[in-house]
Amino acid sequence: MMMPFVPLPLDQADVDYAYGPDSLARRGVQPGSIEEIRIDTSTRFPGTSRTVWVHRPAGLPTSAECAVMFFNDGWWYLDPDGDVRGATVLDNLSAAGELPPMVSVFVDAGVLNVDAVPMKHRNAEYDSFGEAYGSFLLEEVLPLIEHRFAVSPDPMMRGICGGSSGGNAAVTAAWCRPDGIGRVIGFNASFAQMPGGNPFPALLKTEPPRPTRIFLHAAHRDLNWNAPQDNWFAENLETAAALARAGYDFRLVVGDGGHSPNHGGVLLPDALRWLWAGAAR
Numbered sequence: 569m570m571m572p573f574v575p576l577p578l579d580q581a582d583v584d585y586a587y588g589p590d591s592l593a594r595r596g597v598q599p600g601s602i603e604e605i606r607i608d609t610s611t612r613f614p615g616t617s618r619t620v621w622v623h624r625p626a627g628l629p630t631s632a633e634c635a636v637m638f639f640n641d642g643w644w645y646l647d648p649d650g651d652v653r654g655a656t657v658l659d660n661l662s663a664a665g666e667l668p669p670m671v672s673v674f675v676d677a678g679v680l681n682v683d684a685v686p687m688k689h690r691n692a693e694y695d696s697f698g699e700a701y702g703s704f705l706l707e708e709v710l711p712l713i714e715h716r717f718a719v720s721p722d723p724m725m726r727g728i729c730g731g732s733s734g735g736n737a738a739v740t741a742a743w744c745r746p747d748g749i750g751r752v753i754g755f756n757a758s759f760a761q762m763p764g765g766n767p768f769p770a771l772l773k774t775e776p777p778r779p780t781r782i783f784l785h786a787a788h789r790d791l792n793w794n795a796p797q798d799n800w801f802a803e804n805l806e807t808a809a810a811l812a813r814a815g816y817d818f819r820l821v822v823g824d825g826g827h828s829p830n831h832g833g834v835l836l837p838d839a840l841r842w843l844w845a846g847a848a849r
Contacts, residue, residue: 658670727843755835756828783819784804
């Protein structure tokens with residue numbers, strides 16, 4: 569494949585990437601439907617409430633067995649005018665037959681009501697290492713989707729995507745619940761701020777390889793990119809290197825710019841294509 573020439577930017581920090589055609593509403597593509605669901609109680613995260621949006625591409629019968637894709641940070645990833653534009657991307661790829669029949673679930677992080685003051689529960693859910701968040705998705709959110717659609721029971725027909733803390737949450741959910749999630753996209757993952765440090769390079773050295781398919785993205789000028797500690801860029805590279813040494817089916821894309829959602833949003837169409845290659849209808 570011959571790739572077009574693209575000059576490297578000299579300023580690696582102040583970089584924005586242009587969106588491709590798959591991130592723009594396309595003439596002739598019918599938008600999918602979006603259903604909003606409120607979750608006001610939780611077993612895994614007591615006291616939290618949140619909103620979930622379910623995207624169903626046009627023409628998908630509710631009775632047809634389908635894949636499911638979770639997106640962390642809910643509306644922020646779904647918003648057609650935002651940095652990621654998830655609904656627009658899913659509509660375009662689904663219409664082109666480049667994804668398997670799929671419903672996508674955009675899950676907001678929880679909110680705690682502390683003395684009538686709403687407090688974000690995002691970092692507590694996303695940055696911690698353990699099965700809590702993955703189990704929340706599979707045991708508390710997924711049943712709501714299975715009530716509406718014929719979701720495949722195959723873990724390799726279930727994926728998850730997130731950026732920043734949502735990126736390490738995506739990797740953690742699939743790692744701790746490989747019985748339920750088999751495909752992962754992590755943009756600018758914040759492995760560096762996980763309590764106790766990034767566990768994945770050490771785990772990947774000692775644990776048997778899993779069938780998990782992983783797409784990672786790192787930004788060359790991410791937070792503390794040239795610091796000896798708490799280095800967002802280095803932790804992504806070290807996780808990718810450990811995946812390579814362990815023989816995983818993974819892909820790493822490194823871009824310029826800082827800790828921004830821009831490049832991940834631009835990459836989303838191709839990240840989804842790569843992630844679901846071989847599973848498309």
